[in-house]
Amino acid sequence: xxxxxxxxxxxxxxxxxxxxxxxxxxxxxxxxxxxxxxxxxxxxxxxxxxxxxxxxxxxxxxxxxxxxxxxxxxxxxxxxxxxxxxxxxxxxxxxxxxxxxxxxxxxxxxxx
Amino acid sequence: xxxxxxxxxxxxxxxxxxxxxxxxxxxxxxxxxxxxxxxxxxxxxxxxxxxxxxxxxxxxxxxxxxxxxxxxxxxxxxxxxxxxxxxxxxxxxxxxxxxxxxxxxxxxxxxxx
Numbered sequence: 001x002x003x004x005x006x007x008x009x010x011x012x013x014x015x016x017x018x019x020x021x022x023x024x025x026x027x028x029x030x031x032x033x034x035x036x037x038x039x040x041x042x043x044x045x046x047x048x049x050x051x052x053x054x055x056x057x058x059x060x061x062x063x064x065x066x067x068x069x070x071x072x073x074x075x076x077x078x079x080x081x082x083x084x085x086x087x088x089x090x091x092x093x094x095x096x097x098x099x100x101x102x103x104x105x106x107x108x109x110x111x112x
Numbered sequence: 113x114x115x116x117x118x119x120x121x122x123x124x125x126x127x128x129x130x131x132x133x134x135x136x137x138x139x140x141x142x143x144x145x146x147x148x149x150x151x152x153x154x155x156x157x158x159x160x161x162x163x164x165x166x167x168x169x170x171x172x173x174x175x176x177x178x179x180x181x182x183x184x185x186x187x188x189x190x191x192x193x194x195x196x197x198x199x200x201x202x203x204x205x206x207x208x209x210x211x212x213x214x215x216x217x218x219x220x221x222x223x224x225x
Contacts, residue, residue: 031211032211032212032213034213034214036216041221042218042219043200043202043216043217043218043219044155044202044216045216046213046214046215046216049211049213051211088154088155090214092211092212097162097167097212098143098145098160098162098206098208098212098214099157099160100157100212100214102154102155103154104153104154105152105154
């Protein structure tokens with residue numbers, strides 16, 4: 001059984017701080033990794049994707065992937081109250097076609 | 113703008129009364145997915161289509177059916193909704209090649225009375 005695990009939180013950070021969200025996965029044959037943001041009552045929104053080891057930056061967001069450690073993270077710099085949401089980690093495993101396995105999500109709260 | 117559209121956004125149905133949810137997309141993606149998401153839980157994949165090829169998840173109840181009449185549209189039919197089927201139903205699409213980035217529609221919130 002493939003698994004993707006996240007700390008459920010809530011993770012609370014002050015405005016302007018760096019929020020660090022972590023995700024581990026159970027299978028080495030994983031190809032693609034995604035971070036989705038989900039506001040309460042809304043659908044998931046794709047904010048980052050990463051496919052190779054290392055860092056990928058997009059504005060205030062940085063995704064980090066370490067396949068050897070089976071670990072992917074999302075850093076949010078200069079956190080804003082509007083970043084308060086649940087962040088879902090999703091992994092596409094190598095032999096599963098387009099199927100994504102989602103973690104339970106980490107609730108982030110950014111306090112003004 | 114290219115997008116994934118779901119209708120209706122909110123649906124109230126009675127226990128046991130069949131209901132159909134719809135999804136359409138202008139992204140020209142050949143893979144379409146249906147997820148069920150309950151409060152504070154991860155999205156749960158019900159089934160997906162690679163073009164016309166239907167793929168059902170092993171634990172999807174028989175009460176849930178799907179149709180994809182063409183590339184743009186996909187329907188989720190719940191034949192006899194129970195109280196436990198109240199949830200957000202999410203449609204997503206992706207290309208069949210590359211990294212399969214999935215894009216979600218706004219969802220349909222289903223209430224069963």
